[in-house]
Amino acid sequence: xxxxxxxxxxxxxxxxxxxxxxxxxxxxxxxxxxxxxxxxxxxxxxxxxxxxxxxxxxxxxxxxxxxxxxxxxxxxxxxxxxxxxxxxxxxxxxxxxxxxxxxxxxxxxxxxxxxxxxxxxxxxxxxxxxxxxxxxxxxxxxxxxxxxxxxxxxxxxxxxxxxxxxxxxxxxxxxxxxxxxxxxxxxxxxxxxxxxxxxxxxxxxxxxxxxxxxxxxxxxxxxxxxxxxxxxxxxxxxxxxxxxxxxxxxxxxxxxxxxxxxxxxxxxxxxxxxxxxxxxxxxxxxxxxxxxxxxxxxxxxxxxxxxxxxxxxxxxxxxxxxxxxxxxxxxxxxxxxxxxxxxxxxxxxxxxxxxxxxx
Amino acid sequence: xxxxxxxxxxxxxxxxxxxxxxxxxxxxxxxxxxxxxxxxxxxxxxxxxxxxxxxxxxxxxxxxxxxxxxxxxxxxxxxxxxxxxxxxxxxxxxxxxxxxxxxxxxxxxxxxxxxxxxxxxxxxxxxxxxxxxxxxxxxxxxxxxxxxxxxxxxxxxxxxxxxxxxxxxxxxxxxxxxxxxxxxxxxxxxxxxxxxxxxxxxxxxxxxxxxxxxxxxxxxxxxxxxxxxxxxxxxxxxxxxxxxxxxxxxxxxxxxxxxxxxxxxxxxxxxxxxxxxxxxxxxxxxxxxxxxxxxxxxxxxxxxxxxxxxxxxxxxxxxxxxxxxxxxxxxxxxxxxxxxxxxxxxxxxxxxxxxxxxxxxxxxxxxxxxxxxxxxxxxxxxxxxxxxxxxxxxxxxxxxxxxxxxxxxxxxxxxxxxxxxxxxxxxxxxxxxxxxxxxxxxxxxxxxxxxxxxxxxxxxxxxxxxxxxxxxxxxxxxxxxxxxxxxxxxxxxxxxxxxxxxxxxxxxxxxxx
Numbered sequence: 001x002x003x004x005x006x007x008x009x010x011x012x013x014x015x016x017x018x019x020x021x022x023x024x025x026x027x028x029x030x031x032x033x034x035x036x037x038x039x040x041x042x043x044x045x046x047x048x049x050x051x052x053x054x055x056x057x058x059x060x061x062x063x064x065x066x067x068x069x070x071x072x073x074x075x076x077x078x079x080x081x082x083x084x085x086x087x088x089x090x091x092x093x094x095x096x097x098x099x100x101x102x103x104x105x106x107x108x109x110x111x112x113x114x115x116x117x118x119x120x121x122x123x124x125x126x127x128x129x130x131x132x133x134x135x136x137x138x139x140x141x142x143x144x145x146x147x148x149x150x151x152x153x154x155x156x157x158x159x160x161x162x163x164x165x166x167x168x169x170x171x172x173x174x175x176x177x178x179x180x181x182x183x184x185x186x187x188x189x190x191x192x193x194x195x196x197x198x199x200x201x202x203x204x205x206x207x208x209x210x211x212x213x214x215x216x217x218x219x220x221x222x223x224x225x226x227x228x229x230x231x232x233x234x235x236x237x238x239x240x241x242x243x244x245x246x247x248x249x250x251x252x253x254x255x256x257x258x259x260x261x262x263x264x265x266x267x268x269x270x271x272x273x274x275x276x277x278x279x280x281x282x283x284x285x286x287x288x289x290x291x292x293x294x295x296x297x298x299x300x301x302x303x304x305x306x307x308x309x310x311x312x313x314x315x316x317x318x319x320x321x322x323x324x325x326x327x328x329x330x331x332x333x334x335x336x337x338x339x340x341x342x343x344x345x346x347x348x349x350x351x352x353x354x355x356x357x358x359x
Numbered sequence: 360x361x362x363x364x365x366x367x368x369x370x371x372x373x374x375x376x377x378x379x380x381x382x383x384x385x386x387x388x389x390x391x392x393x394x395x396x397x398x399x400x401x402x403x404x405x406x407x408x409x410x411x412x413x414x415x416x417x418x419x420x421x422x423x424x425x426x427x428x429x430x431x432x433x434x435x436x437x438x439x440x441x442x443x444x445x446x447x448x449x450x451x452x453x454x455x456x457x458x459x460x461x462x463x464x465x466x467x468x469x470x471x472x473x474x475x476x477x478x479x480x481x482x483x484x485x486x487x488x489x490x491x492x493x494x495x496x497x498x499x500x501x502x503x504x505x506x507x508x509x510x511x512x513x514x515x516x517x518x519x520x521x522x523x524x525x526x527x528x529x530x531x532x533x534x535x536x537x538x539x540x541x542x543x544x545x546x547x548x549x550x551x552x553x554x555x556x557x558x559x560x561x562x563x564x565x566x567x568x569x570x571x572x573x574x575x576x577x578x579x580x581x582x583x584x585x586x587x588x589x590x591x592x593x594x595x596x597x598x599x600x601x602x603x604x605x606x607x608x609x610x611x612x613x614x615x616x617x618x619x620x621x622x623x624x625x626x627x628x629x630x631x632x633x634x635x636x637x638x639x640x641x642x643x644x645x646x647x648x649x650x651x652x653x654x655x656x657x658x659x660x661x662x663x664x665x666x667x668x669x670x671x672x673x674x675x676x677x678x679x680x681x682x683x684x685x686x687x688x689x690x691x692x693x694x695x696x697x698x699x700x701x702x703x704x705x706x707x708x709x710x711x712x713x714x715x716x717x718x719x720x721x722x723x724x725x726x727x728x729x730x731x732x733x734x735x736x737x738x739x740x741x742x743x744x745x746x747x748x749x750x751x752x753x754x755x756x757x758x759x760x761x762x763x764x765x766x767x768x769x770x771x772x773x774x775x776x777x778x779x780x781x782x783x784x785x786x787x788x789x790x791x792x793x794x795x796x797x798x799x800x801x802x803x804x805x806x807x808x809x810x811x812x813x814x815x816x817x818x819x820x821x822x823x824x825x826x827x828x829x830x831x832x833x834x835x836x837x838x839x840x841x842x843x844x845x846x847x848x849x850x851x852x853x854x855x856x857x858x859x860x861x862x863x864x865x866x867x868x869x870x871x872x
Contacts, residue, residue, distance in 0.1 A: 213726045213738050220723055224712040230671060230703060231724035232692030 009290070013330065017297070020329035024322035033314050045307020046300035052307070054189025058260075060299030061191075061198040062253060064292055066277020068205045069249040071286040073125075075209055076235075076242035077222030082128060082143025083250040083274030085150030086121035090251020092154045093120035095258045095265035096162065098176030106179050113180065113255060114197075121251020122244040124150060129243035133236040139243075155267050164264065175263040182260045192260035201249065206288040208245075218242050250274060276302075283330045294330075301326070363422075364389040364522060364554050365410065370419035372405050372578075379405040380416065381578040387522075392548055392555045394565040394586070397575035398598055398771065398799030403558045406575070407524050410556075411443040412436035423522070442515025443524040448507050452500035457482040459499055460513045485513055490546050504657065505536035509543070523547075525557045529564060530796065533656050533863070534827065534856070541568050560799060562591040574598055595800055619647045621682065621788050621819030622668065628676035629663045629843075637663040639843035642677075647787065650810065650820045652834030652851075654827060655863050660843035661823045662704055665790045668821070669701045670694040671709075681788060695724065697788075700781040704792035704823070706770075710777040713766030717758065718747040720765045721780050754779035755805060771798040778806055782813065789813055789820045795829060807833060827856050839863050 025035035046056045066083055073080040094117040101109040128142035157173070164174045182192035209215045221228040221235040228235040257269050280298055284290030301323060308314055363386040372380040380402045387393045395403045408414045410421060415431040422428070423439045436443075450459050457478045458465075466477035482495040491509045499507060508528060515523055525544075529537045545568070547553045559565060565572050566586060574581040574597040581597050622645040629638040638660045645651050655661045666672035668679055670691045679686050681697050695701075703709040711720050722743050727735045731743050747761045756775045758768045765776055778794065791810065795803040810833055814820055824830050830837060830851070837849045839862035847862040 211738060211740075212736055213732050214736070216719070216726050216738055220712050220715065220719070223714050224708075226709050227712045227723070229691055230669075230701065230709050232690075232695040233724070234690065234692060 006289070009285075009287075010293075013290075013293075016329040016332070017326065020322075020326035023325050023329070027318065027321060027325070028314065031318060033312065033318075038308055038312050038314055041312045042301070042304035042308040044304075045311070046304030050186050051189045052303060054184075054186030054191035056296075056299045056303045057195065058190035058192070058299075059302050060295040061195055062256075062273050063277050063280050063298055064202055064295035065198055065249055065253050065256075066274045067281040067284065067291040067295055068202060068277075068288060069246040069253075069274070070278045070281035071284075071288060071291060072205055072209060072218075072249070073242050073246040074281070074286045075215065075222050076218040076239045077225060078129065078132060078239055078243050078246075079140050080125065080128075080143055080243060080246045081140055081278070082125060082146050082150075083246065083278065084270060084272065085143075085147035086124045086247040086250035087254040087270050087274055088150045088154045089124050089254070090117035090121040090248075091254030091258050091269045092157060092173070092265045093117055093251070094255035095173050095176060098180050098259065099174035099264070101180075102177035104177075106177075109177070110180050110259070113176075113259065114252065117251040117255035118248035119251070121254065122248035125243045125247020125250070126240065129240045132243075133239050154265065158265055158267055162265075169264075172262075172264045172266040176259065178263075180259060181263065182256070190261060192256070194256040194260050197252070197256070201252070202288070202292065205245075205249070209288055214238070214241075279327060283327065362389050363387065364424055365556075366422040367406070367410075368420040368422065370406065370409060370416045370421060372402070372409060372414060373417040378578050380409070382419070383575075383578075383580045384419075385573055385580055385583050387554060387556060388571075389554055390548060390552045391570040392544060392557065392568055394569035394572040395556060395558050395575065396560070396562065396565055396572060396594060396598060397581075398801055401575040401598070401799070402578040403575050404526060407443065407526060407556065407558060410436065411441055411524060437518050437520070440519060440521045441524065442512075442518060442520025442522065444508065444511040444515065444526065444528065446527045446530060448511055450499045450507060450510060453498060455496055455498055456493055456502070456506075456510050456513075457495040459510050460485070460495075460517050462514070464518065482513065482517070485516055489513075489516060489543075489551065491543055503536070504531045505533070505539065508532070508540065512543075521552070522554045523556070525555065527558055527560070529559065529561060531657065531825070537564070544568060562594050562800075565594060566591060598800060620644045621647050622821070623680045624668070624677070625680070626677035627667060627674055627679060629660070629667045629672055630675055631663060636675075637843055638667065640677075641840075641843070641845055643838065643845065645788075645819045645821055647819045648814060648817045649835040650814050650822050650833050652830040652837045653821065653823045653840050654830050654837055654859055655823075655840035657825055659840050659863075661840050662792065663843075664840070665701070665704070665792050665821065665823060668694075669699060669790055671701075671703075695784075695786075698786040699788045699790060700784045700786040701790045702777055702781050702792060702794055704796075706773055706777050707766075711765045711773060714764050716763060717751065717756070717761040717765055717768070717776060718744055720776050721747040721750050721761070723780065725784070750779045750783060754809075755802075771802040774798050774806070775802060778809060782809055787818055789818050791820060792823045793825060794822070795824075795826065803829075827859065831856065 021039065025039070028035040028038050045052055047053055066087075069083050070080060094113040097116045098109070098113050101112065124146065128137070128139045128146060131137040131142055132139040159171050162173045164172055166175065182194045185191045185193060185195060209218070217228065217233045218238050220231065220233060221238050225235050253273060254269060258265055262269060276298070280294045281291055284294045305323060365387040367383050367385055370380055370383045371378070383402070383406060395407070397403050405414060409416050409431065412428075412431045412433040412435050420427050423441065426439070428435070428439075451462065454462070457475070460482045461478045465473035466481060468474040479495050485491070486493060486495060491513055493502070493506050493509045493513070499510060508531075512523065528540060532540060544555055548555055557569065569586045571583060572586050572589065572594065573583045574594060576598060624641055624643045626640055626642050627638055628636065628640060631637040641664065643651070653661050653664065663672055667674055670686055670689045670693070674687055681694065681699060684697060686694050686697070707713060712723070722731060725731060726738060731739055731746070733739065744761065751761050754775050756768075756772050756779065758772050765773055768776065774795070781789070794806050794810065798806065807829070810820065810822070814835075822830065822833060834851050837851050837854070837859070838845050839847045839859060841863060849859070
């Protein structure tokens with residue numbers, strides 16, 4: 001994106017956030033709550049304490065990775081809706097390996113677990129990818145279906161053959177060696193060392209999408225596959241590659257959850273994390289920088305929203321409504337700005353024409 | 360003197376970054392054929408889209424039959440008697456002619472069931488009245504392009520149009536179909552007092568059909584003349600603002616005289632998208648330093664011919680060798696690596712990525728070259744941009760710069776982007792399809808010279824065009840294609856266009872003898 005466009009886009013996002021929060025305020029007023037108090041609590045809930053800040057950043061990191069996973073596939077023209085399943089398999093693969101390798105040096109074991117998570121997620125994304133490029137099977141359908149398959153398969157493993165013998169654990173796999181776990185960066189928060197990996201991956205994906213020849217080829221493939229093929233680009237292979245990268249990132253997100261928080265695979269390892277990220281990516285129009293910013297915003301809103309519910313007795317459903325409205329306004333941002341732009345340019349030309357007439 | 364039926368008063372149209380119409384004022388008289396000519400991007404289509412209500416002008420007024428247009432909307436324009444036939448037809452292929460004509464205004468039975476019988480009768484009546492012969496019961500998918508155009512015209516007549524806008528009506532027609540269209544136009548003007556506005560690039564058509572002609576150049580109206588007072592040369596220079604000398608190409612003996620065979624086609628068979636045979640059996644040899652023109656009516660396998668040679672479409676039989684290497688199992692990328700560049704027939708579908716900017720489109724396919732990338736990985740954006748700007752200059756592409764999406768350029772400039780990219784590969788073999796379709800005279804002249812330069816430098820060029828003039832002008836050798844077979848081979852200097860038409864429509868040497 002060119003610099004000027006980027007600025008315009010950020011401004012438009014800001015306007016839509018403000019508009020959305022205004023509507024949210026009206027709803028709070030209508031239901032007998034003080035909107036100012038609500039928003040202050042939301043802000044405090046997201047940033048006021050170290051712990052809150054840590055949780056916000058952790059949430060943002062997850063959203064950022066899953067959002068980038070959506071974007072990298074979208075760049076090559078594939079809509080990966082299957083990140084949730086890829087995430088589950090990544091979590092499962094790394095959790096099982098993390099338990100099996102207990103006692104080994106973390107410097108060897110953790111990278112192996114990372115690879116396992118990426119392989120599991122990537123391979124699981126490869127299946128709908130191949131179906132798409134070789135047989136023209138719509139990836140939206142296959143990825144949605146494969147989500148269900150993966151989640152129930154993992155659930156079966158965690159409650160059946162791979163269920164832990166540890167006492168007091170009703171469901172889940174054996175816990176991974178504590179030495180492998182990511183340390184917390186902020187005490188009692190969800191923020192762990194995985195943040196560093198998140199940053200590395202984010203920079204890598206940004207570079208891939210915006211600066212590399214591969215990203216360029218992916219873009220052309222996504223925009224006009226026939227043109228890409230005509231230009232000599234191996235568009236099928238690139239589409240597949242982008243899908244595998246997308247799946248590998250999702251697998252990593254699953255691994256971060258296990259090695260950062262849960263110690264083991266549990267059935268609730270993700271709460272639709274991928275779909276939240278997908279939403280972020282779509283609102284940011286698959287732009288990596290936009291995804292980073294949007295993740296921070298939505299991370300704050302998620303964590304702050306929970307605090308608002310606890311402290312202001314604003315019911316959680318209202319928080320969801322406000323969030324939805326904000327998302328709605330942001331999604332409508334594109335349409336709104338073009339509308340405004342057209343208006344302005346029309347008025348301008350009308351004015352110049354009038355001036356011309358007078359002259 | 361006949362009255363003015365349409366008047367443009369200081370009409371301006373500002374698009375983001377482009378002033379498409381700049382203070383245009385003129386009148387169109389009732390019962391005349393008015394030709395509107397100009398280069399690509401001169402603003403002809405924009406102006407007609409305003410008349411048809413598709414665009415709202417940013418300034419000025421349009422007066423139709425004495426009434427100033429208040430709201431620009433096609434349904435409003437139709438109500439005022441304006442009809443438009445677009446370059447790309449808007450028909451439902453699986454519907455019959457009558458169904459298409461009455462679409463949206465179907466006669467009804469019992470209030471809600473469409474009455475096909477009545478529709479047929481109405482359309483038969485229209486056919487009779489206006490002499491636009493077409494079988495109203497045929498499905499649109501089964502009839503020729505020329506007949507489909509008649510269906511479009513019938514559609515506007517059914518809606519009560521008496522001002523008919525035809526946007527590049529002959530672009531898709533054979534010479535014979537063009538002649539038929541013109542006789543239809545003459546008849547409905549004479550007998551029905553209709554007003555026809557025809558947008559075109561082809562100046563001899565202006566001379567043949569129009570009463571008056573308006574010339575546009577970069578958004579402005581250059582002048583309106585009585586057709587009988589001007590000639591093609593005058594019009595051409597009005598259009599481009601300078602004298603254009605068509606027909607004087609710098610053709611000399613190619614630098615390579617060894618007459619090497621560059622491409623060999625050996626009994627190839629190719630199917631179309633539906634799996635039906637498109638090329639039944641074609642063998643030919645393309646030599647270095649020659650332009651081999653393929654003449655044929657659209658849909659006779661010429662598109663598939665070039666797609667097969669560039670590996671965009673798989674071979675079903677036979678073999679193609681480029682520089683002695685079989686390309687049977689190759690990808691388009693591998694064929695390019697053998698030294699084949701390709702100007703495809705459909706620029707929007709294949710030739711460009713419309714949302715990508717001009718820069719990206721100009722370097723697509725060479726992003727991994729050393730000058731544009733570090734270790735084939737990191738794109739050197741500065742070098743890329745600089746190179747794009749050079750090509751932009753060199754090929755005289757006109758638009759708001761290299762940063763705008765290619766989709767925002769006019770058709771002719773989009774084509775220049777394609778030509779610039781493909782010719783800059785400097786390959787020994789060029790596959791060129793419809794290089795100047797929808798391109799203005801200035802750009803056409805330039806593209807023709809680029810092609811001849813390539814030939815002079817020893818390139819082997821296969822040229823496919825629906826424009827016979829173009830084929831005659833450029834080709835060293837001509838072949839006619841019909842139903843997936845080559846029906847004849849000629850030297851352009853020794854054959855007449857009418858003769859070629861005969862072979863294009865399935866005639867054969869034996870039958871004629």
